[in-house]
Amino acid sequence: MPPKRKIVRAATSPVRPEGSPARRQRTLDHEADTERKSQDQAEEEEQSGVIQRDFYPPEMSNERCKRYLNGDLPLPIDVLRKALAETKTQREQIQIGDAVVHWFKRDLRQTNNRALERASVKAKSQGVPLDYQAHITSAARVDFELRTLEVLKEDLKEKGIPLYVTTIEQRKDVLGHILTKCAEWGAKHLFCNMEYEVDELRREARLVKRGLEKGIAVEVLHDDVVVPPGILRTGAGKHYSVYSPWFRAWTKYVHDHPHVLEPSEPPTRNPDSAVERFREIFSMPLPSAPPNKTLPDAQRDHLSHLWPAGEHEAMLRLERFVEQKLGKYKETRNFPAENSTAMLSVHFSAGTLAARTAVRMALTANKSSSSKDPPNLFGGWVSELAWRDFYKHVLCHWPYVCMSKPFKYEYSDIRWDYHQEKFTRWCEGKTGFPIVDAAMRQLNSMAWMHNRCRMIVASFLAKDLLIDWRLGEKYFMERLIDGDFASNNGGWGFSASTGVDPQPYFRIFNPFLQSEKFDERGEYIRKWVPKLAGVEGKAVHDPYGRGKGKEAEEAGYPRPMVEHKFGRERALERYKEGLGRGTANVGGGVHN
DSSP states (O other), X not given: OOOOOOOOOOOOOOOOOOSSHHHHHHHHHHHHHHHHHHHHHHHHHXXXXXXXXXXXXSXXXXXXXXXXXXXXXXXXXXXXXXXXXXXXXXXXXXXXXXXXXXXXXXXXXXXXXXXXXXXXXXXXXXXXXXXXXXXXXXXXXXXXXXXHHHHHHHHHHTTTOOXXXXXXXXXXXXXXXXXXXXXXXXXXXXEEXXXXXXXXXXXXXXXXXXXXXXXXXXXXXXXXXSSOTTSOOOTTSOOOOSHHHHHHHHHHHHXXXXXXXXXXXXXXXXXTHHHHHTHHHHHOOOOOOOGGGOOOHHHHHHHHHHSOOSHHHHHHHHHXXXXXXXXXHHHHTTOGGGOOSOOOHHHHHXXXXXXXXXXXXXXXXXXXXXXXXXSOTTSHHHHHHHHHHHHHXXXXXXXXXXXXXXXXXXXXXXXXXXXXXXXXXXXXXXXXXXXXXXXXXXXXXXXXXXXXXXXXXXXXXXXXXXXXXXXXXHHHHHHXXXXXXXXXXXXXXXXXXXXXXXXXXXXXXXXXXXXXXHSTTXXXXXXXXXXXXXXXXXXXXXXXXXXXXXXXXXXXXXXXXXXXXXHHXXXXXXXXXXXXXXXXXXXXXXXX
């Protein structure tokens, strides 16, 4: 457990009270109360472990967030762009060495890999061998990536291309190790694809400069997105913060620039001499998962069956989805019992499948469709794929979301609860709300959860229980096999009303109504909460509220841990309080 540190929020310009004496006093009282709550909240945040102090500093102030948005602080992606631009001429003058290196990160595939293609072309131009490095991130996800690396290593071996995989204990040592290995192999060119989190963007900027100091040209390319961040702007020249207008701009750009969907060629075969030269790397076994990320054998076998690894499996799953499910996706995607989604998110997250490959295939299928109202044309599934781009766009241009700060940073003063027992019941699927419990049990069993259910359980944690949404965000990343920071953070921000979604904070999901609407027959609930399998009819959505409490109790299913109406009203008050809006009537609100 890292040592406790007290978070001190930077002071901002005081608000000048206006209006009646009573109103001025309420404003002053709120300011004083907010200051006290901020300190109390900071202490609770520290104790809850919501922020990993081993990696992150104390929470930044709202004022610093504004400085990013006003352009007073450089965006990390602009720092990387500047480093690439300033070193371009010098890097182009570096002659090719004895090898060319590609650094695998979240792009564990040969097919349609931008940086890998560039590395292969560079190597082939002078007949030198292509070499590879890879790193992994974090239990079910680590296992999936290790299994993927086994497939990738064999595929590359058939082309005489060695795959070097290692584990670096300290993050600060990664760049030094990469450059050392490049020097050892005689490589003068290193290619990699861009990651959009703050630390990774800053790391790549340092790598470009440090590489040049050692005579190594480092090239960083866009690959994980269809349209790179920064290209799409509003009429006023600003970055989009709302999905709908951004998506319209995205579709127009893809239509006007079809080259963004063009595939990259896989690498060509290395010269035969490379096999002998890198014999040691060819014979090296892959490292094991770190002790804290090692799965029990039974769980590993279970997940291996559910989630076969590698780009070949990704393409098979994509082809089956396009052929069998794509046409009905728009109508069925919200129903967790329908098994209608592509379940490709793990492959997008690990990079075993390029998003542009999926978009291109979906659009090709649409063009060949005879339907007069095709559900796939820049809508339906393609729209869902575009959300990945959008959240990475947000990550780049509002970088403080990487630093445990909400997109709507003015929501920082909402008083969250840190009740461990309640949080544990949510994690274990023992809340007494059947749809919430079914979803959490699916997550804990499959390392995956249906998207509609992700919204339901997130809203329940943040709104019904008023538990800090960042604890839920962290729990998801610790459990999901498809964990992707940008999408996960964006989804939690949406559900907690602290993110990019323009809907006001009083959108609060009613778990019982959501359950009836999207799991009408209770199939999903009965599958994942077998203790309710014998509860007939619609009572399965709320057994204690619909006359089946005795059956539920005898089966050992818990009563609801909170009354939804009470939780909703409390959430509305807490949000208004945090935003300094007193206790004024909000005029109803959305209650789905």
